[in-house]
Amino acid sequence: MPKFLIQAxxxxEGTKGLLREGASGRRAAVEQVVSGLGGKVEAMYFAFGxxxxxxxxxxxxxxSMAAAxxxxxASGALDTRATPLLTVDEIDEAARRQVAFRAPGAQGG
Structure with missing residues (x-):
């Protein structure tokens, strides 16, 4: 199953909701959305900065990630970034694939 890092x-307004519900309330809401789309929350941490x-x-x-x-x-409660995460094996496979690419300005042959 594809894995994603979400930074939010x-x-x-979202902070006011967090203060009302607490972190456990938000965890339950996240798990409901993710499981409803057939996914699983592997880890959830609150941070500051x-x-x-x-x-x-x-x-x-x-x-499914795009739908979530x-x-x-659309809620306006969070600004988010999603980053696809790849395993070591997936990167090894990508490194073995031949890709024809010419950098801008490089002489092609």
Whole structure:
């Protein structure tokens, strides 16, 4: 199952909701969304600094991740970034694939 790193920052309205519900209330809401799309929350941490929330989530496919992202962003409660995570084996496979690429300005032959 594809794995994603989610980094999120609460808006002021989102922070008010967090204060009302507490972290456990938000965890339950996240798990409901993710499991409803066939996924699983591997890890969820609250932080401070640039990001307020860090998640590692497994989804069955990238479309499920996009659906969750659209719903969350439409709420206006969070600003999020999703990063696909790849295993060591997946990067090894990618490194073995031949890719024809010419850098801009390089002489091609």
């Amino acid at each position: 920052s609460y808006t002021s 640039r990001d307020d929330l860090i998640l590692i989530i497994d989804f069955p496919d990238p479309v 992202s659209l719903a969350v962003k």
